[in-house]
Amino acid sequence: EVQLVQSGAEVKKPGESLRISCKGSGYSFTSYWINWVRQMPGKGLEWMGRIDPSDTYTNYGPSFHGHVTISADKSISTAYLQWSSLKASDTAIYYCATQVPVVATNTFDNWGPGALVTVSS
Amino acid sequence: QSALTQPASVSGSPGQSITISCTGTSSDVGSYNLVSWYQQHPGKAPKLMIYEVSKRPSGVFNRFSGSKSGNTASLTISGLQAEDEANYYCCSYAGSSTFVVFGGGTKLTVL
Numbered sequence: 001e002v003q004l005v006q007s008g009a010e011v012k013k014p015g016e017s018l019r020i021s022c023k024g025s026g027y028s029f030t031s032y033w034i035n036w037v038r039q040m041p042g043k044g045l046e047w048m049g050r051i052d053p054s055d056t057y058t059n060y061g062p063s064f065h066g067h068v069t070i071s072a073d074k075s076i077s078t079a080y081l082q083w084s085s086l087k088a089s090d091t092a093i094y095y096c097a098t099q100v101p102v103v104a105t106n107t108f109d110n111w112g113p114g115a116l117v118t119v120s121s
Numbered sequence: 122q123s124a125l126t127q128p129a130s131v132s133g134s135p136g137q138s139i140t141i142s143c144t145g146t147s148s149d150v151g152s153y154n155l156v157s158w159y160q161q162h163p164g165k166a167p168k169l170m171i172y173e174v175s176k177r178p179s180g181v182f183n184r185f186s187g188s189k190s191g192n193t194a195s196l197t198i199s200g201l202q203a204e205d206e207a208n209y210y211c212c213s214y215a216g217s218s219t220f221v222v223f224g225g226g227t228k229l230t231v232l
Binding site: 035037044045046047050059061062095097103104105106107108109111112113114 | 153155156157159161166167168169172173178210212213214217218219220221222223224225226
């Protein structure tokens with residue numbers, strides 16, 4: 001059974017850096033790409049980007065390119081979402097989700113439970 | 122403002138059918154048969170309900186169906202049940218620069 005386990009809730013101050021994680025189990029980690037999806041408080045889903053763990057090839061959504069970094073370490077079956085300088089507007093729940101290794105797809109069939117990031121002074 | 126337009130809310134009584142629309146453009150919904158739908162209960166992660174316009178993942182009841190015409194996709198839920206009450210999001214592939222866009226979500230209330 002495919003499982004995605006995400007790191008715990010974080011409380012950070014504006015300007016701080018952060019890396020959250022998503023660990024895959026129950027499957028070959030390089031067989032699926034990992035996507036990151038943001039959900040701001042009381043709002044809808046927004047696609048941030050994705051990574052192919054086999055070669056770390058990444059795609060970013062236009063709103064997120066340059067604001068976050070997606071990476072992966074296939075040796076420990078873990079993908080990451082990273083900020084170098086957080087803003088209050090980064091407060092949200094962040095989900096990771098798998099997809100088949102195809103560029104043209106939006107089928108996210110397995111989701112992590114989400115990680116709440118709170119940025120407040 | 123979300124890339125895809127959904128009604129903010131829909132409602133129906135148990136046993137009835139409802140349809141949620143999802144309007145995009147010729148750059149996303151209209152160009153690709155890559156529309157998916159996600160169900161999200163409060164405090165939970167989204168769940169894939171429909172992919173590639175009308176396909177159902179294993180384990181999703183056939184009460185859920187999807188379709189598309191032009192730039193508009195639709196999710197129909199027949200035989201409404203109380204547990205169907207949730208938020209529903211449509212999603213489309215949008216080409217090799219934007220990649221993926223979501224709708225703003227529709228809150229389904231089962232009366």
